[in-house]
Amino acid sequence: MRKPVPAVAEENVSDIHVVIAAYNEERSIGDVISQLRRGYSNVIVVDDGSSDDTSKKALQAGATVLRHVINRGQGAALQTGITFALRRGARVLVTFDADGQHSVEDIPAMVAPILDGRAQITLGSRFIEDSSSVPFGRRVLLGAAVIFTRLTSGMQLTDSHNGFRAFSREAAKQLDIRLDRMAHASEIIDQIRRSRLPYLEIPVHIRYTEYSMAKGQSSANAIKVAADYLINKFME
Ligand SMILES: Nc1nc2c(ncn2[C@@H]2O[C@H](COP(=O)(O)OP(=O)(O)OP(=O)(O)O)[C@@H](O)[C@H]2O)c(=O)[nH]1
Numbered sequence: 001m002r003k004p005v006p007a008v009a010e011e012n013v014s015d016i017h018v019v020i021a022a023y024n025e026e027r028s029i030g031d032v033i034s035q036l037r038r039g040y041s042n043v044i045v046v047d048d049g050s051s052d053d054t055s056k057k058a059l060q061a062g063a064t065v066l067r068h069v070i071n072r073g074q075g076a077a078l079q080t081g082i083t084f085a086l087r088r089g090a091r092v093l094v095t096f097d098a099d100g101q102h103s104v105e106d107i108p109a110m111v112a113p114i115l116d117g118r119a120q121i122t123l124g125s126r127f128i129e130d131s132s133s134v135p136f137g138r139r140v141l142l143g144a145a146v147i148f149t150r151l152t153s154g155m156q157l158t159d160s161h162n163g164f165r166a167f168s169r170e171a172a173k174q175l176d177i178r179l180d181r182m183a184h185a186s187e188i189i190d191q192i193r194r195s196r197l198p199y200l201e202i203p204v205h206i207r208y209t210e211y212s213m214a215k216g217q218s219s220a221n222a223i224k225v226a227a228d229y230l231i232n233k234f235m236e
């Protein structure tokens with residue numbers, strides 16, 4: 001069993017900015033933000049051109065809300081939120097999903113290595129500890145993504161496509177997400193490798209609910225995402 005990580009010290013809380021890309025998440029975003037706001041004062045939501053009440057619910061729950069006027073994709077929304085958080089003076093940036101799959105309780109373990117200088121980047125992994133809650137189809141897809149990442153970028157990760165990440169200010173400044181949609185996950189890994197900054201994988205728990213599965217990525221889309229990434233990589 002993992003040793004429990006103590007809560008983030010009071011004096012560090014305002015250094016942490018949680019960035020959430022959200023697309024049509026009116027059903028989950030309010031709860032996600034309310035839980036975050038119990039421990040973290042800076043929660044930034046980028047409403048990625050939603051056609052529902054995502055912005056309204058996020059504001060009501062206490063987030064700072066930015067809005068894309070059209071739907072640009074999760075990569076673009078994250079870059080918007082990261083740029084904004086840096087302008088606001090963030091010292092640690094956490095990327096977190098809007099669909100309720102990530103756990104607020106995992107944030108202290110994600111930010112601790114950055115706050116104490118052991119790493120500049122932490123990447124959440126659902127496969128370091130008990131991963132029995134990951135559905136079979138997702139396990140196969142994510143396993144393929146890990147091999148794909150090893151072949152294309154040489155990075156040996158256990159979970160290459162987990163949206164739960166944390167960056168020091170210096171590391172976040174080096175990010176330049178250009179792939180607007182889901183291929184940004186592979187692009188970020190390439191940029192981490194190129195930056196040579198120290199990173200760590202941290203065990204996190206990812207929740208799979210009927211809602212998240214219905215809203216999430218289809219397996220067929222994975223091929224499109226991989227092609228998007230490869231085309232851009234070889235055009236560089
Ligand atoms: N699908 C999708 N999500 C977006 C977009 N823009 C922002 N997001 C947000 O990105 C986050 C992750 O999206 P998901 O589709 O759940 O992807 P995922 O969690 O990596 O994959 P799953 O395991 O299928 O859930 C959610 O918080 C979305 O609201 C977009 O254009 N499309």
Ligand SMILES: [Mg+2]
Nearest residue numbers: 099101212216
């Ligand atoms: Mg999801």
